[in-house]
Amino acid sequence: MCQVARCDTYFFSYKLINPIVLPGILQGLIIPGWDIEKSFYSYRSHSYSTSFGLKDYQGLTNFPELYFNIYIKHQIIGPIVSYMMPNGLVLVMVFSILLLTSRHEQKTGLFGFNTMNVITACAGFCIVVVFSHIDLRESLVANDLIYMEYFYFNTYLFILYVAFHSLIFVKMEHRIVHYKDNLIPQILYWPVNQFNVLLFTLFNFY
Numbered sequence: 001m002c003q004v005a006r007c008d009t010y011f012f013s014y015k016l017i018n019p020i021v022l023p024g025i026l027q028g029l030i031i032p033g034w035d036i037e038k039s040f041y042s043y044r045s046h047s048y049s050t051s052f053g054l055k056d057y058q059g060l061t062n063f064p065e066l067y068f069n070i071y072i073k074h075q076i077i078g079p080i081v082s083y084m085m086p087n088g089l090v091l092v093m094v095f096s097i098l099l100l101t102s103r104h105e106q107k108t109g110l111f112g113f114n115t116m117n118v119i120t121a122c123a124g125f126c127i128v129v130v131f132s133h134i135d136l137r138e139s140l141v142a143n144d145l146i147y148m149e150y151f152y153f154n155t156y157l158f159i160l161y162v163a164f165h166s167l168i169f170v171k172m173e174h175r176i177v178h179y180k181d182n183l184i185p186q187i188l189y190w191p192v193n194q195f196n197v198l199l200f201t202l203f204n205f206y
Contacts, residue, residue, distance in 0.1 A: 017041075024068055033078055037071040079148065083136050087151050090125050094155075094162050095189055097121055101169055101182045118166040122159050129155050150200040158193060 014023050019038035029036065045062040097118055133152045140146065165185055 019071075025070070031072060033075055034072045035075060037073050039068070039070045042067050042069055079136075083132060083148060084151065086132055087129065087155050090129055090155055091158060091193065094122065094125060094159055095186075098162050098165070098182070098186055098189060101166060101185075115166045115170050119163050122163040126156065126159050129159070147201075147204045150204070151197070154193065154196045154200070157196070158189070 017023050017040075019040040022036060022039045024041070025036065025039050043064045044067055046065050047061040048063060101118070129152060133149070136148065136152075169182060
């Protein structure tokens with residue numbers, strides 16, 4: 001806390017006070033994963049129930065207090081490489097499992113397809129995504145869900161979809177399920193995926 005006149009005198013010690021030149025911040029300061037956008041001083045009015053032992057204290061309400069503000073922005077390239085790329089690779093691998101789904105003996109013998117192998121692979125992918133999601137949450141300072149987490153939920157959904165589809169594909173005799181040896185689920189995989197991305201993007205930003 002300082003008096004307004006004294007603080008104004010303090011500002012004159014700066015050659016430049018423009019927020020873009022980062023006054024008050026050590027030159028060359030680096031915060032890993034963040035970009036420092038600007039820094040500036042500001043006043044905020046506060047009311048107190050004490051004089052803090054000051055004899056010349058003038059009032060207890062709307063007392064101006066000096067604040068130092070720093071605006072930082074999270075770097076996007078790091079999180080995309082660390083979290084989004086592995087997420088996308090898991091979706092591609094899960095889709096490859098869907099492509100191998102077949103009831104023709106020649107194809108199943110060639111690719112080694114069976115329901116247990118599909119469920120085991122999906123469980124492994126799910127563990128990878130869960131640990132990546134946990135790592136993302138631990139690196140965040142926000143308590144609420146963020147936009148990137150919806151991509152994880154979308155990946156969980158498609159891992160479960162492929163796992164349950166392998167069961168349905170073997171158990172059910174339905175022409176939609178078996179049309180041209182699993183063609184419809186394969187065609188719908190990416191359009192539905194992108195539609196989900198569109199939905200939660202609209203939900204978060206509009």
